Amino acid sequence: MTTDIQTVIIGAGVVGLACARALAKAGREVLIIERHDAIGTETSARNSEVIHAGIYYPQNSLKARFCVAGRDMLYRYCAENGIDHKRTGKLIVATHNDQIPALRDIEKRARENGVHDLVWLDGHDAIAREPALNCVAALESPSTGIIDSHQLMVTLLGEAEANGATLALNTDVVSAKFENGIFAIETLDRDGQEMSLTCAELLIAGGLHSQTLAHNFTGLPDQSIPPQHYARGCYFTLSGKAPFSTLIYPAPEQAGLGIHLTLDLGGQARFGPDVTWVEEPNYDVPEEKRAGFAAAIRKYYPSLDENALQTGYAGVRPKIQAPGEAARDFLISDREAHGIDGLVILYGIESPGLTACLAIADHVENVLSRPQAKAAS
Known part of the structure; x- marks a missing residue:
């Protein structure tokens, strides 16, 4: 069955934009949907802007793996693209x-x-x-440093758009469902305009709102959605x-x-x-x-x-942990967690998400390129 667009990404924070870049460069037709009037205005803009070394996280955790790999990728990306940064230590x-x-x-x-x-x-x-x-x-x-996170996000968006991605601002995703092998999404913009669209792949990179978006996804198992x-x-x-x-x-x-x-x-x-x-x-x-x-x-x-x-x-x-509980790892929910081909949801992407953004993006692109995900498209 044909769709309006191949891949939709909900959320234009630094991780959503890094994923948009990776997926667009891989040849996908990408639409990024952002509820605010600008990119990266929540967690991505309100942090310490530190490039972390990968010191604190449990061995073999996603935070450890993606931070260490992402740190080197990010320094390289900054140098190649003239993004302001400094290895302060x-x-x-x-x-x-x-x-x-x-x-x-x-x-x-x-x-x-x-x-x-x-x-x-x-x-x-x-x-x-x-x-x-x-x-x-x-x-x-x-190997710890600092970075201009806004300049990074602008660069990621620019590269995504250069590879055919499109950004829609001021647009809320109010519901989604998966049926007949495709995703159907309902949106509402700031002018009250409703729109329906379909896609073959869906990435929810909603930051503070990922669980809310997941609960608005018809048919997604409740047990797959963390607190x-x-x-x-x-x-x-x-x-x-x-x-x-x-x-x-x-x-x-x-x-x-x-x-x-x-x-x-x-x-x-x-x-x-x-x-x-x-x-x-x-x-x-x-x-x-x-x-x-x-x-x-x-x-x-x-x-x-x-x-x-x-x-x-x-x-x-x-x-995704309650006060007093031990810190939890990034949660990247894919078919193994919820049973739906072509759907990836990112939960609990806090620090070191900025440092890890390029490594997370590569991981998401790999997940969506697996045979079972491609079968949904």
Whole structure:
């Protein structure tokens, strides 16, 4: 049976756009549907813009595999396409002796993940390098960096469009179903115009909304859809000159990597994110968080002037574990999970999703190229 278009991607965040590029380059006719009036306005735009090395994640997890592979792919892609980025490196710091075993565990896990360039520093050596730092030991990660995420997304979209992809903004997908070997999708744009279209392949890369989109998919088994939770992370910026030349991360905490210091490409320092579980996505940065941020930051930057902290921004991370539960891996739901050929749904694509975007895209293209997926088209 013929369809209106071969492949539809719901969601124009960095991962959706990377997938659009990969699928269009592979010769597919691709339509990207985005509910907002611009690309990448949610999780992809509200993060630390860090290229991660692949240090923290469990061995053989998708996060570990795609981060390590994606890191190298992303550095290469930035260099080839003139995307602003910088290998800043980072220090993961223990601020008291009780945290040293945690650093050793991180070092071991990094080696298991194929990250072999970490350097152990004692407190003296770390402080000699970064005089404003307080720590008793540190792990240096030379392959960590920063990136202009918006420039990356614009480049990915441009390459996808150069290979025939089309982007539809201001359009909600209100329902979908799979019957007679094709997908039927109903959309509604901001002007109230309804449209129906069919496709042979469907990728849901909805970020914060993937579960909602999945629940609106008629016939998708409920047991294949994971829980949906949201963790808001707030950031404060630092006025004046940045006190460090590299990124500074404390020993990680549950649900996040702690209130760390990152640098943007202009050299400004920012601190965050913290972790607040919320019922629905919101981007408030409560002023009363300032004192808590200052207390956490002073553990590794004791000379912080709290008055130099300025309210920054917030991001919301899509979580598939509840508060208090162990962190879960990326979930890439394909035919094996839900029984539908040609359908891939991405759940829980939080950090290191930015770093991993090109590796995730290659994986999705491989999944959709399997014989059983092609049979649906």
